[in-house]
Amino acid sequence: MPTVHDSFCRFCHAGCAIKVTVENGRAVKVIGNKDNPIYHGYTCAKGRALPEQHAHPERLLHSQKRGADGRHHPIASGLAMDEIADKIARIVERHGPRSVALYTGTFSLPYPAATPLAHAWLGSLGSPMLFTSATIDQPGKMIAPALHGTWQGGARDFDSADVWMFVGANPTISKSIGIPCMNPGKHLHDAVQRGIQLVVIDPRRSELARVAAIHLQPRPGEDPTILAGMLRLILDEGLGDREFLARNARGHETLRRAIEPFTPDYVERRADVRAADLLRAARLYASSTNGGANAGTGPNMAPRGALTEYLLLALKTVCGHYKRAGERISNPNVFQPRARAKAQPSNPTPGWGFGEQIRVRNLTNTASGLPTAALADEILLPGEGQVRVLISVGGNPMAAWPDQRKTYEAMKALELNITLDIKMSATAKVADYVIAPKLSLEVPSITLPTESLTPYAMGYPAPYGQYTPAIVEPPPGSDLLEEWEFFYGLAQRMKLPLSLAAAYEWGPDHADPVRTELDLEKKPTTDDVLEILTKGARVPLAEVKRHPEGKIFDDPTAIVEPADPDCDARLELADPTMIGELAEIAGEPIAPDAKYPFHLISRRLPDVHNSAGRDIAKLVRKYNYNPAFMNPFDISKLGLAKGDLVEISSDHDTILGVVEPEAEIRRGVVSMPHCFGDLPTPENDLKTREIGSNTGRLSSVERDYDPYTGIPRMSAIPVAVSRA
Ligand SMILES: Nc1nc2c(c(=O)[nH]1)N[C@H]1C(S)=C(S)[C@@H](COP(=O)(O)OP(=O)(O)OC[C@H]3O[C@@H](n4cnc5c(=O)[nH]c(N)nc54)[C@H](O)[C@@H]3O)O[C@H]1N2
Ligand SMILES: Nc1nc2c(c(=O)[nH]1)N[C@H]1C(S)=C(S)[C@@H](COP(=O)(O)OP(=O)(O)OC[C@H]3O[C@@H](n4cnc5c(=O)[nH]c(N)nc54)[C@H](O)[C@@H]3O)O[C@H]1N2
Ligand code: SF4
Ligand SMILES: [Mo]
Numbered sequence: 001m002p003t004v005h006d007s008f009c010r011f012c013h014a015g016c017a018i019k020v021t022v023e024n025g026r027a028v029k030v031i032g033n034k035d036n037p038i039y040h041g042y043t044c045a046k047g048r049a050l051p052e053q054h055a056h057p058e059r060l061l062h063s064q065k066r067g068a069d070g071r072h073h074p075i076a077s078g079l080a081m082d083e084i085a086d087k088i089a090r091i092v093e094r095h096g097p098r099s100v101a102l103y104t105g106t107f108s109l110p111y112p113a114a115t116p117l118a119h120a121w122l123g124s125l126g127s128p129m130l131f132t133s134a135t136i137d138q139p140g141k142m143i144a145p146a147l148h149g150t151w152q153g154g155a156r157d158f159d160s161a162d163v164w165m166f167v168g169a170n171p172t173i174s175k176s177i178g179i180p181c182m183n184p185g186k187h188l189h190d191a192v193q194r195g196i197q198l199v200v201i202d203p204r205r206s207e208l209a210r211v212a213a214i215h216l217q218p219r220p221g222e223d224p225t226i227l228a229g230m231l232r233l234i235l236d237e238g239l240g241d242r243e244f245l246a247r248n249a250r251g252h253e254t255l256r257r258a259i260e261p262f263t264p265d266y267v268e269r270r271a272d273v274r275a276a277d278l279l280r281a282a283r284l285y286a287s288s289t290n291g292g293a294n295a296g297t298g299p300n301m302a303p304r305g306a307l308t309e310y311l312l313l314a315l316k317t318v319c320g321h322y323k324r325a326g327e328r329i330s331n332p333n334v335f336q337p338r339a340r341a342k343a344q345p346s347n348p349t350p351g352w353g354f355g356e357q358i359r360v361r362n363l364t365n366t367a368s369g370l371p372t373a374a375l376a377d378e379i380l381l382p383g384e385g386q387v388r389v390l391i392s393v394g395g396n397p398m399a400a401w402p403d404q405r406k407t408y409e410a411m412k413a414l415e416l417n418i419t420l421d422i423k424m425s426a427t428a429k430v431a432d433y434v435i436a437p438k439l440s441l442e443v444p445s446i447t448l449p450t451e452s453l454t455p456y457a458m459g460y461p462a463p464y465g466q467y468t469p470a471i472v473e474p475p476p477g478s479d480l481l482e483e484w485e486f487f488y489g490l491a492q493r494m495k496l497p498l499s500l501a502a503a504y505e506w507g508p509d510h511a512d513p514v515r516t517e518l519d520l521e522k523k524p525t526t527d528d529v530l531e532i533l534t535k536g537a538r539v540p541l542a543e544v545k546r547h548p549e550g551k552i553f554d555d556p557t558a559i560v561e562p563a564d565p566d567c568d569a570r571l572e573l574a575d576p577t578m579i580g581e582l583a584e585i586a587g588e589p590i591a592p593d594a595k596y597p598f599h600l601i602s603r604r605l606p607d608v609h610n611s612a613g614r615d616i617a618k619l620v621r622k623y624n625y626n627p628a629f630m631n632p633f634d635i636s637k638l639g640l641a642k643g644d645l646v647e648i649s650s651d652h653d654t655i656l657g658v659v660e661p662e663a664e665i666r667r668g669v670v671s672m673p674h675c676f677g678d679l680p681t682p683e684n685d686l687k688t689r690e691i692g693s694n695t696g697r698l699s700s701v702e703r704d705y706d707p708y709t710g711i712p713r714m715s716a717i718p719v720a721v722s723r724a
Contacts, residue, residue, distance in 0.1 A: 002021050002022065002023040002028065003021070003022050003023075004019050004020065004021050004022075005019070005020045005022060005471045006018075006019060006020075006033065006468065006548045006549045006550075007019075007020050007441060007468040007471050008445070008447060008466050008468055008550065009030070009043065009046075009047035009050065009440070010110030010111075010440035010445065011046040011047055011049070011050065011053070011440070011609060011612070011613070012046065012175055012609050013109055013110070013175065013176075013181065013449060013450055013453060013458075014175040014181045014182055014450065015182070015447045015449070015450040015466070016032060016039050016042055016043050016044075016047055016182065016183075017032065017033040017036040017038070017039045017466060017549065017550045018030050018031065018032060018033060018043060018047060018050075019031050019032075019033050020050070020441060020471050020472075022471060022472055025472060025473055025476075026051070026054070026055060026472060027050060027051045027054055027055075027441050027471065027472050028051050029051065030043065030047055030048050030049075030050045030051060031043065031048070032047075033549060033550075035549070036549065036550055037462075037464070037550075037551075037552050038182050038183075038460065038461075038462065038464045038550070038552065039182050039183050040183055040186060042182070042183035042185075042186065044606065044607075045606070045607045045618070045619060046607060046608075046609060046613055046619060049613070049616050049618055049619055050440070050441060052616050052617075052618060053422075053439065053613075053616055054439050054441060054442075054472070054475075055475070056423070056615065056616065058423055058424070058615060059422055059423060059439075059475075060421070060422060060423060060424065060434060060436035061436060061474075061475055061477065061478035061479070061480065062074035062075070062076075062077075062436055062478065062479050063075050063076075063077050063080045063433065063434060063435045063436045063479070063481075064424075064428070064433065064434040064436070065080060065083075065432065065433050066431065066432050066433070072424070072428075072434065075433070076479060077435070077436070077479050077480070077481050077486075077489075078489075080433055080435060081486065081489040081490060081493060082493060083433075084416070084418060084433060084490065085489075085490050085493035085494050086493075087389075087415075087416050088100060088125075088389055088416065088490070088494070089494055091388055091389055091415060091416065092125065095386070095388060096384075096385070097125050097126035097127040098127055098128065098129055098385045098387070099127075099385070099386060099387055099388040099389060100122070100125060100127045100129065100387070100388075100389040100391075101127070101129035101130075101131060101375060101378070101379075101387045101389065101390050101391075102118055102119075102122045102127075102129065102130050102131065102390075102391050102393070103131045103132070103133075103372065103375065103390060103391070103392045103393070103395050103397065104118060104130075104131075104132050104133075104392075104393045104394065104395060105132075105133050105392060105393065105394045105395015105396060105397075105400065106133055106394060106395060106609070106610055106612070107393075107394025107395070107612065108393045108394040108395070108483065109394070109449045110394075110440055110445065110449060111394070111443065111445065111482065111483050111484070112445060112446055112448045112449055112503070112530065112533060113482070113483070113484035113526060113529040113530065113533065114393055114394070114482070114483035114484050114487075115393070116484075116500050116501065116503070116529075116533060117483070117484035117487040117488060117498065117500070117529070118391075118393055118483070118484075118487045120487070120491075120498040120499055120500055120518075121487040121488075121490055121491050121496060121498060123499075124491065124496035124497055124498060124499075125494070125496060128355065128356040128365075128370075129356070129370065129378075129387060130369070130370060131369065131370050131371075131372045131375050132369050132372065133372065133395060133400065134368050134369050134372075135366070135368050135369055135370065135371050135372045135373065135709050135710065135711060136372045136373055136400065136401060136402060136711060136714070137297065137300070138295070138296070138297055138300035138301075138305065138309075138456075139300070139305065139306065139366065139368035139369075139706070139709035139711050140295070140300050140305040140306035140307075140308060140309035140310070140368075140709075141300070141309055141368070141455065141456060142351075142366070142367040142368035142369075142455070143306040143309070143310075143351040143352070143366060143367050143368055143708065143709060144306055144309035144310040144312070144313055145309075145313065145367075145455075146348060146349045146350065146351040146367040147306075147310060147348050147351050147572065147575040147577070147578060148310055148313040148314070148317070148348060148571055148572055148573075148575065149345050149346050149347050149348045149349075149569065149570065149571045149572050150345070150346045150571075151248075151316075151317075151322040151323075151344075151345055151346075151571065152341055152342040152343070152344055152345065152346055153322050153323040153324060153325070153327070153341050153342060153343040153344070153560045154322065154323050154329065154341050154560070155292050155316075155321070155322065155323070155457065156290055156291060156292045156321055156322065156323060157330050157461065158178060158179050158180065158187065158191060158196075158292065158461075159180070159187060159190070159191065159330075159461055160290070161191070161196060161288075161290050161291050161292055162195075162196065162197065162287070162288035162290045162291055163196065163197045163198075163199070163284060163285055163287060163288050163290070163291035164178065164191075164196060164197075164198055164199070164291055164292050164293065164294075165198070165199040165200075165201070165281075165285050165291075165292075165293035165294075165312075165315075166178055166198065166199070166200045166201070166202075166208055166212075166293070166294060166295075166296070167201045167202075167223055167227070167293070167294070167295040167296070167298075167299050167308065167312065168201065168202055168223065168295055168296045168297065168298025168299040168300075168302075168715075169208070169294055169295060169296025169297070169298070170202070170206040170207055170208050170296065170603070170604065171184045171188070171208060171296075171458070172184050172185045172188055172207050172208060173206075173207055173604055173605075173606050174296070174297075174604050175458070176296065176297075176456065176458050177294050177295070177296040177297075177456065177457060177458055178292070178293075178294035178296075178457050178458070179191075179458070180458060180459070180460065180461040181450070181453065181458040181459075182450075182460065182461075182464075187461070188208070188211065192211050197213040197214075197284055197287075198211065198212040198213055198214075199212060199213065199214045199215075199216070199281045199284055199285055200212040200214070200215045200216070201215075201216045201218060201223060201226060201281075201299075202215070202216075202217065202298065203217055203218060203219070203220045203298075203599070203601055203665070203666040203669050203671075204217075204601070204603065204629075204662075204664050204665050204666065204669070204671055205217065205664035205665075206603075206664070209664075213284060214277065214280055214281045214284060216273045216277055216278070216281060217273075217666050218271040218272055218273045218666075219270075219271050219272045219599070219666075219668070220298075220302060220599040220601045220666075220669060220715065220716035221299075221302040221303055221599065221713075221715070221716025222270055222271035222272075222273075223295070223299040223302065223308045224304050224307045224308050224311060224581070224582070224585055225262060225266070225267055225270050225271050225585060226267055226271050226273055226278065227308060227311035227312065227315065228258075228259040228262035228267075228311060228582060228585075229259075229262040229263070229264060229266070229267035229271075229273075229278055229282075230278060230281060230282040230285065230315065231255070231259055231262075231311060231314060231315055231318065232256075232259045232260070232262050232263070233264070233278065233279055233282040233283075234282050234285070234286045234315070234318055234319070235252075235256055235259075235318065237282075237283070237286075239282070239283065239286035239287075239319075240286045240318040240319040240320065241289050241318070241319055241320025243320075244289070244317075244320035244322075245317065245318055245320070248317070248344075248345050248570060248571055249317050249318075249345070249570055249571040249572070249573050250570040250571070250572060250573065250574070251572055251573035251574025251575075252573050252574075253574075254573070254574035254579060255314060255573040255574050255579070258574070258579045258582040258583065259582060261586035262582075262586070264278050264279060269590055270590045285315065285319065286318075286319050289319060289320040289321065290321075291319065291321045292316065292321050292457075293312045293315055293316060293321070294312070294457045295308050295309055295312055297602055297604075297715070298601060298602055298603075298715050298716075299715075300711075301602055301711070301713070301714035301715035301716075302601075302713065302714075302715045302716035303704065303706075303713055303716065304581055304585070304706065305706065305711065306351075306578075306706060306708070306709070307578055307581045307582070310575065310578045311578075313571075314573050317571050317573065318573075322343075323341065323343070323560050324343050324560065325342075325343040325559075325560050325561060325562040325563070326559055326560060326562075327559065327560050328556070328558065328559055328560075329341050329558040329559060329560060330461055330462060331451075331454070331459060331460050331461065331462055331463050331464075332463055332538060332555050332558035333451065333463060333537070333538050334447075334451060334463050334464065334465030334537065334538060334539045334544065334553050335446055335447070335448040335451055335465055335503065335533075335534045335537045335538075335539070335541075335544075336448070336451065336452070336503055336534075336536075336537060336538070337536045337537065337538060338538040338555075338558070339538075339558065340561070341559075341560040341561065342560065342561045342562070342563060342564070343560050343561065343562055343563050344563035344564060344567040344569065345567075345569045345570055345571045346569055347569040347570065347572075348572045348575065349367070350367070351366060351367050351577075351708060352364050352365070352366040352367065352708040352709070353708075355370075356370060358370065358371060358374045358378065358710070359377070359378060359381055359383065359385060360374055360377040360378070360381060361374060361377075361702075361705070361707075361710060362707070363708070363709075363710045364708075366708055366709050368709055371709050371710030371711070372401065372710075373401070373402055373403075373701045373705065373709075373710040373711055373712055374701065374710045375387070375390075375397075375401075375410070376401065376403065376406045376407050376409070376410035376701065377406075377410075377701070379410040379411075379413055379414055380406070380409060380410050380413055387414075388414060388415040388416065389414065389415060389416040389417075389418075390411075390414050390416075390417055390418070391418045391419070391420075392418070392419040392420065392421075392427055392431075393419075393420045393483055394420060394421070394483065395419075395427070396419075396421070396425045396426060396427045396610070396611045396675065397411065397427050398411060398425070398426035398427040398429075398430065398678075398679060399425065399426050399427070399610070399611040399674075399675040399676075399677070399694065399696075400610060400611065400674070400675055400696065401696060402696050402699035402700075402701055402711075402712050402714055403652075403696065403697070403699055403700055403701045403702075403712070404677075404680050404694045404696045404697040405653065405680050405697060406701065407696075408430070408679060408680050411427065411430040411431075412430060414432075416432055416433075417430060417431045417432050417433075418431060418432065418433045418434075418435065419431045419433075419434055419435070420434075420435040420437050420483050420486060421434055421435075421436075421437075422436070422437060422439060423615060425611060426611070426677075426678050426679050429678075429679060430679065435481060435486050436478075436479070436480050436481070437480055437481055437482060437483055437486075438474050438480045438481070438482050439474075441470070441471045441472050442470050442471075442472055442473065442474045442480070443470050443482055443526060444467070444468060444469045444470050444526045444527055444530065445467070445468055445530075446465065446466070446467050446468075446530055446534070446541070446544065447460075447464070447465055447466045447467075447550070448503055448533065448534070451464075451465070452503065462552045462554070463538070463539075463552060463553045463554060463555060464550060464551070464552050464553075465539060465544045465550065465551065465553060466544065466547075466548075466549070466550030466551070467530075467541065467544045467545045467548070468548070482526060484526070484529060485523075488518070488523065491518075491520060492520050495520070497517060497518075497520070498517070498518040498520070499515050499516070499517050499518070500515065500516050500517075500518060500529070500532050500533065501513040501514070501515050502514045502515075502516075502532065502533055502534065502535040502536050502537075503533050503534070513536075514535045514536050516532045516535070518532075538553070538555070539553045577708075593718045595651075595720060596649075596650065596651065596718035596719050596720050597668065597720065598634075598648075598668055598669065598670050598718070598719045598720065598721050599668060599669050599670070599716050599717065599718060599719065600648060600650070600669075600670045600671075600672060600695065600698060600715075600716075600717045600719045601669055601670070601671050601672075601715045601716055601717075602671075602672075602673075602674055602695070602714065602715040603629070603671045603672070603673055604673060605623065605626070605673050607619040607620070607622070608620065608673075610674070610675040611675035611676075614676070614691075623692075624690060624691070624692075625658060625676060625688060625689055625690065625691060625692030625693075626657075626672055626673040626674075626676035626677075626692035626693065626695070627657070627658050627659070627660035627672070628646060628648060628657030628658060628659055628660060628670050628671075628672050628721075629660050629661075629662040629665055629670070629671040629672065630659060630660070630661065630662065630665060630669070630670055630671075630721075631661075631662070631663065631665045631666065631667045631668075631669070632661040632662075632663055633667055634667050634668065634721075635659055635661055638721065638722070638723070639723070640659050640723060641659070642659055642660060642661050643658060643659060643660075644658070644659045644723060644724075645657070645658060645659075645688060645689075645723075645724040646658075646659055646721050646722060646723060646724055647720075647721070647722050647723075647724045648670060648672075648698070648719050648720075648721055649698075649719060649720045649722075650698040650699070650700075650717050650718065650719050651700075651718070652697075652698060652699065652700040652703075653697045653698055654698075655677075655693040655694065655695065655697050655698060656685065656688040656693050656724055657670070657672060657688070657693060657721075658688060658689055658692075670719060670721060672695050673692075673695075674694075674695050674696060674714075675694075675696075676691065676692030676693060676694060676695075677691055677692050677693040677694035677697075678691055678694075680694070680697060695714075696714070698717050698719065699712045699713055699714050699717065700712060
């Protein structure tokens with residue numbers, strides 16, 4: 001008899017509440033829970049494909065070790081941990097702990113115990129070399145608030161706002177950035193019905209742009225210019241919230257001088273946005289103090305992404321787009337301590353220049369973490385401190401890191417390359433050990449990761465929480481570990497104590513987290529670890545467990561407190577590095593690149609998540625490769641047609657693409673999803689129509705990079721397009 005179980009989806013960070021039908025011990029059907037107060041029954045094709053993902057014929061059911069023959073063979077997980085612990089201990093003895101680096105990718109997020117255990121293990125080993133995908137995603141999201149300072153009252157709520165601006169984000173597809181990520185289509189629909197006015201800046205008439213009051217469709221990579229132009233207009237016209245600005249910010253005069261060159265005419269010439277449209281956008285954005293703005297991966301991967309984020313913060317500050325004393329805190333947290341908010345600024349903090357020094361390009365640790373774009377060089381560069389061991393958790397460097405050929409060299413140069421992955425990903429193919437993990441429906445979890453997405457402006461719009469037990473057993477005969485169990489296993493074997501911190505709210509005003517020493521003799525259960533991670537939570541885990549369908553744990557008393565009377569902190573509008581970058585832009589020539597007349601920009605497909613999902617037949621029915629979407633006029637001008645194979649070349653490398661017309665794209669732009677293709681071998685390059693190609697290959701990490709986070713140009717890349 002089939003049974004139906006409550007759970008939540010973990011194919012992406014949105015955590016949709018689902019009902020899972022289980023038959024003969026296997027998940028056979030997933031639907032959304034229509035009675036859920038936050039998701040209202042929403043699921044996407046990926047969530048509904050969880051049964052296929054779990055039962056995938058190529059899913060790894062045993063860990064793999066690469067043999068002397070270069071091929072991978074199954075190995076018992078206990079033996080794999082014995083060998084890996086021994087090898088790491090010997091490498092550390094010879095070369096010190098810095099030779100071991102950890103990279104946590106996208107699919108470490110759905111497993112709340114994974115990252116804390118991995119960090120605790122690395123810390124106990126004494127290595128500072130902790131990297132994440134954040135620095136090749138939107139590092140400016142953490143750098144900009146460090147340089148600008150933050151408003152402790154928090155941002156406005158999209159759900160009740162009058163105006164909102166999106167710069168290169170497409171939340172209904174990506175479930176990210178600006179709109180609560182749970183059923184964002186409904187939030188957007190409701191907001192539009194209510195009369196919200198949207199400004200969207202995107203070279204593509206994206207799904208979001210279609211409902212915008214104003215869509216600016218500029219030349220890619222010119223967002224700093226456009227936003228500086230908008231700021232200049234707003235300040236000149238005396239719009240915005242002048243009282244808020246005067247009381248809470250400093251540096252306004254310096255900023256005003258720095259943006260002087262960004263006249264409407266200059267913006268028009270440089271970004272190809274009509275002056276009249278820029279003025280309309282500026283006036284609309286400043287028309288209400290109940291508004292907000294967010295940037296997505298497009299501009300964050302284009303040159304000077306941190307400046308784009310900084311100018312957005314400046315726009316918010318000039319317009320007073322923040323919560324004030326007495327307003328409600330929409331999400332006072334469930335699994336973290338009760339959130340507090342105060343109607344006052346926090347001073348800026350350093351964005352970089354602290355912590356571990358990277359051995360190339362003068363990079364250091366940053367507010368967004370260590371620069372992942374420099375990790376391949378840390379592996380390749382001989383000398384003291386060279387990285388010789390890499391452990392990737394739910395990430396895929398060979399698909400996702402910029403400069404794919406350099407990444408390939410680095411992967412091959414490692415003494416020990418380990419990845420924790422459900423399949424033989426491109427990275428797994430070059431790994432010495434592939435540790436096979438349990439999949440989402442086989443492990444207990446909590447919605448803490450989704451709750452913690454608030455800094456990315458996509459967290460819960462209300463204090464919602466859900467716990468799920470494991471819904472199914474792993475497939476019979478398999479030998480699988482949870483990610484955290486792997487690090488626990490290494491710690492046991494290497495006798496490294498593990499101290500876990502409770503997951504505390506990011507932000508300026510939090511206390512030191514409660515720490516717990518793990519017992520290395522008596523192994524905890526996943527539930528025990530979740531208990532430790534939620535110590536001090538506003539709602540105890542036991543209480544959340546009593547509501548298996550998920551629940552809003554409301555607290556109407558959570559309101560923004562008034563400012564401390566002696567608060568003298570100020571939001572900084574004139575950070576010297578940011579002002580310097582504005583001057584750099586103004587000093588650049590505006591000349592189209594005759595050799596590379598197109599710009600390649602990033603975008604996401606609805607049914608795959610970065611490199612995940614590409615092996616599930618029903619998710620790639622439409623595209624099993626990443627098309628090169630182009631404007632039909634450009635296609636015919638080049639004498640091309642739909643389906644033609646083209647060479648797309650940057651000044652660094654060349655990839656192949658399959659032409660796909662899309663009228664929504666600005667002329668002169670190629671829009672192409674990332675994380676496709678496979679290892680950079682000549683054989684794989686012949687399979688573009690089956691597996692697509694890797695856009696990361698077009699980026700060089702050594703040129704055109706952001707000097708503090710090291711992120712290179714990954715969108716708005718100048719390219720040439722010609723028939724292959
Ligand atoms: N279905 C699905 N969802 C995903 C993912 C996925 O692969 N698939 N990936 C997840 C991840 S890891 C992340 S970080 C988020 C990202 O979430 P988003 O940032 O919302 O990602 P995209 O949908 O790619 O939207 C980026 C937009 O930027 C535009 N753009 C590109 N270059 C520029 C530029 O220079 N300037 C401007 N103004 N716009 C530009 C593109 O046209 C595109 O519409 O999505 C997450 N969600
Ligand atoms: N050119 C270009 N490059 C980009 C981007 C871009 O837009 N353009 N986007 C960037 C962004 S925003 C990001 S976040 C990074 C993503 O960088 P990564 O996180 O490194 O890459 P993913 O493809 O998300 O890696 C996911 C891996 O996790 C595995 N996986 C899936 N489910 C599970 C699971 O349950 N457990 C475990 N252990 N593994 C699992 C998948 O098989 C896959 O190999 O890429 C970045 N790179
Ligand atoms: S949006 Fe994300 S969490 Fe929701 S069903 Fe799709 S993949 Fe799963
Ligand atoms: Mo990302």
